[in-house]
């Protein structure tokens with residue numbers, strides 16, 4: 001948190017939404033990147049490399065690195081000029097149900113609050129530097145774009161939930177690109 005600089009941030013805007021999906025489905029959306037080209041076709045997909053991400057576990061918590069398309073330009077720069085926040089989005093999943101999406105100049109805090117097995121209240125908050133020359137219109141645009149993009153994720157989760165509720169599948173396996181999802185669910189299982 002010190003590295004992220006959370007102490008120097010202020011709350012710019014926040015909004016809450018109710019979604020008809022289990023909280024774990026909503027957290028899982030942040031733990032893989034292969035959905036970008038489909039789910040985020042019209043928003044962020046063009047900003048990222050297709051299906052490229054990595055994750056590390058810190059106890060039950062995760063740090064996912066999502067390199068942006070500009071990453072390859074770093075090859076022409078000396079390594080000591082590289083700044084991971086300039087070329088990647090970082091997503092810290094704080095167990096069990098909070099995430100911090102760290103972008104180049106601000107942070108988005110996503111809080112999933114389970115209300116029942118099939119319903120979650122989500123709060124999306126945009127945190128911006130206390131000291132910044134950027135006008136509020138810039139942050140407002142960012143906040144609106146983030147909410148729009150995350151809504152694409154939440155709609156998919158809601159759709160997965162209705163598929164699960166149909167009872168058509170008794171078993172579902174995580175696939176090759178879903179390693180972090182399996183690890184996350186293992187942490188949940190252990191605590192239950």
Ligand SMILES: [Fe+2]
Pocket residue numbers: 029035036039040153
């Ligand atoms: Fe997504």
